[in-house]
Amino acid sequence: MSIPVWMDMDTGEDDAIAIMTAFRLPELNVVGMSAVAGNAELDHTFRNTRNVLSLIGREDVKVYPGASQPLRQKLTTAANVHGKSGLASAVLAESKAPVETEKAWDALYRTAKEYQGELNLILTGPETNAAIAFFKYPDLKNYLKRILIMGGAAVGGNVIPAAEFNIWADPEAADAVFCTGVEIVMCGLDVTSRAGLTREEVAELDAYQNPACRLFQTCTELARKLYSEHHNETLLIHDACPVIYAAHPEYFTGTRAGVVIETRGTYTRGKTVTDLYTDTSYPLQQTIVVTDADRKAVADTIRIALETY
Numbered sequence: 001m002s003i004p005v006w007m008d009m010d011t012g013e014d015d016a017i018a019i020m021t022a023f024r025l026p027e028l029n030v031v032g033m034s035a036v037a038g039n040a041e042l043d044h045t046f047r048n049t050r051n052v053l054s055l056i057g058r059e060d061v062k063v064y065p066g067a068s069q070p071l072r073q074k075l076t077t078a079a080n081v082h083g084k085s086g087l088a089s090a091v092l093a094e095s096k097a098p099v100e101t102e103k104a105w106d107a108l109y110r111t112a113k114e115y116q117g118e119l120n121l122i123l124t125g126p127e128t129n130a131a132i133a134f135f136k137y138p139d140l141k142n143y144l145k146r147i148l149i150m151g152g153a154a155v156g157g158n159v160i161p162a163a164e165f166n167i168w169a170d171p172e173a174a175d176a177v178f179c180t181g182v183e184i185v186m187c188g189l190d191v192t193s194r195a196g197l198t199r200e201e202v203a204e205l206d207a208y209q210n211p212a213c214r215l216f217q218t219c220t221e222l223a224r225k226l227y228s229e230h231h232n233e234t235l236l237i238h239d240a241c242p243v244i245y246a247a248h249p250e251y252f253t254g255t256r257a258g259v260v261i262e263t264r265g266t267y268t269r270g271k272t273v274t275d276l277y278t279d280t281s282y283p284l285q286q287t288i289v290v291t292d293a294d295r296k297a298v299a300d301t302i303r304i305a306l307e308t309y
C-alpha cells in the first residue's frame with residue numbers, strides 16, 4: 001500500500017530535485033503540497049513548486065500557499081545558493097493548474113483528517129506553515145503519522161556554524177513543531193552532507209537532455225559553485241533525503257533522541273540541540289536523528305528518477 005505524504009517546501013534547487021524524485025518513488029502517494037517562504041520569497045517558492053509539477057506532468061497535484069514570513073524573525077532568503085527566483089537560471093513554463101487560494105495550514109489539516117492519522121508530513125523548508133497548522137488546529141498532532149524534515153544538525157551548521165538554514169530561518173516554528181510530540185525523522189546536515197552526488201554522477205545527469213535533467217543542471221548552478229568553494233567533492237541534494245527516507249528507510253542510519261530548538265542564542269539561534277552525544281536524556285525522545293546513509297543508494301535513486309522522466 002503506498003504511503004500518503006504531504007510535502008511542504010520552500011522550493012529552491014534541492015527542493016525541486018526532491019519533488020522530481022518523490023514522483024518517481026512508487027512507494028509514495030503525494031496527496032498535497034504547500035509552499036513557504038525560505039530559499040526565496042513565497043511568490044517564487046509557490047510558483048516554483050507549481051511549475052516543477054507542471055514540468056513532470058503532475059498539474060493534478062494541488063499546491064497551497066503558506067506563510068510569506070517567519071513567525072517572529074525577519075525573512076532571510078538564500079539567494080546565494082538558489083538565486084532570487086529560487087531556481088537559479090532555470091526558466092520553466094508557467095503551470096496551467098488552477099491557482100489554489102486555500103491556506104497551506106487549512107488544507108493540510110483537512111487532508112490529515114481525511115487520511116485518519118496515516119499522513120506523513122515532509123518539511124523541506126522553514127517550518128512556519130506546520131507551526132501555524134499546529135497552533136490553529138491543536139488536534140492536528142492526532143492525525144499525522146510522523147513528520148520527516150530536512151533540517152537541523154546534531155553537529156555543525158551551514159547558515160551559521162551552530163545551525164542549519166531551515167531551522168535558523170524560523171526557530172520559533174521549529175520549536176513549536178518539535179514540541180508537538182509527533183515523531184520526527186530529522187534528516188539534518190549530519191546525513192545530507194554524506195549523501196551527495198559525485199562529480200561523475202553529476203556529469204551523467206548533465207549529459208541527459210530530458211527536461212528534468214536540464215532543470216537539474218540549471219537550478220544547481222549556484223549550489224555547485226558554493227560546494228566547490230567549500231571543497232565538497234559532492235553536490236548535496238539536502239531535501240531529497242527525507243523524501244527517500246519515507247520510501248526507503250533502509251538506506252539510512254538513525255538513532256532515537258531528544259531534540260530541542262534554541263530560539264534565543266546570540267551565536268546559536270536555530271541550533272537543534274540533541275541529547276544524542278551526552279549522558280543526559282531529554283524527557284521527550286521524539287526524534288529519529290538520521291546520521292548516515294548508503295550514499296550510492298540515495299544517489300542512484302535521484303539519478304534514476306531524473307533520467308527516467
Ligand code: RIB
Pocket residue numbers: 010012013014015038039078124125126150158164165166238239
Ligand atoms: O540547509 C539546507 C536547506 O535549506 C535545504 O532545504 C535548502 O533547500 C534550504 O532550504
Ligand code: CA
Pocket residue numbers: 009010011012014015039124125239
Ligand atoms: Ca528547502
